[in-house]
Amino acid sequence: MSNIIGSISASHIPAIGGAIAKGLQHDEYWKPFFDGFPPARAWLNARKPDIVVVVYNDHGLNFFLDKMPTFAIGAAPVYTSEDEGWGIPTVAPVPGAPDLSWAIIEQVVADEFDVTTCQEMLVDHACTVPLQLLWPEGWESIRIVPIAINTVQHPLPSPKRCLAFGQSIGKAIRAFGPELNVLVVSTGGLSHQLEGERAGFINPEFDDLCLNALINKPELLSKYSSHEIVELAGSQGAEILNWIAGRGIVGGEAREVLRNYHIPISNTASALQVLEAV
């Protein structure tokens, strides 16, 4: 039976990838953001996850509008990044964990989540930037299961559905045969909006509500529709759906190990939250 150690949720802003490539971690603009990560890595290194389930959203690298799954689960032996068009460097391939992928697929479909399965899947900055932040020296020690949620084309899944989806994934992990340590990494957010006359919208109060609720009251977020999430968190703040699903995977009770909320990084209220399953 595998063990879920907790979750690390982090923004995945592409500019972070650019800052890493340029070595700007100690730059005045970037330091308050990057300073959250050494303690997160210390927590991580003491717990040594074998497999990382990454809940993220694709921004037009692997998925286009021709085929847009609401929930997609990677089941590949390896995941690669590629040119996304605006210049962040690609990263080393990330080993997959298809054994766990299929166990998750079996469980979630049994629980009536009709997912798309992907034996080939490019992973974009939303998956790779948090990996770079958490494993800056490289990720040879881990394997991943990437899980993509549609936050691009409406209708988006509801927070309630994402939470339940995560809970089903958590059930699969806990029943997974080998005794492995599994970490959840959920990415994106928090509040931000790139388009429209409301571009630049940030909502710290709602972000605080989400961060507080995610610790032990994630069901409080289930009362919102995805449309209300867009209104409260901004168009791209809908990425909080990834965090909600991630919290569902952890399940049970959790303890907040650390939080680092910092405005602004690019157009975004950046955040890092580490939750330890208790």
Add this chain to the structure above:
Amino acid sequence: MSGPKIPGTPVFTGAYAQKGYALNKMCYSLNSAENRAAFKADEDAYCAKYGLNVEQREAIRSRIVAKLIEAGGNVYYLAKFAGIFGLNVQDLGAQQTGVSVDEFKAKLKSYAVHNDAVNAGRLSNV
């Protein structure tokens, strides 16, 4: 789930996804360096290849984000188009809100007064 219109916020619904399909497909193709070069070499031919309609072609020509959105563009794909010109999301935000890039950045930074309260978990009543 759809809902009442959110002020200043274009919601990328199925109707927009359908309307903007050709435009977004062209922008999506710009993931490839080879395609970016082809676009730059002959913009008209490249747009024609992807079947952009008159509104979309004009929106691309204008480089105006609001027009691109109205023509069905989605910002995730449009960002790849903007990348050709070295524009980032602050540039796009400034253009859409009618302020300078510095003013747009200052507006973003103005929210930083809440950082400590959120780190302490005391800005909301949850």
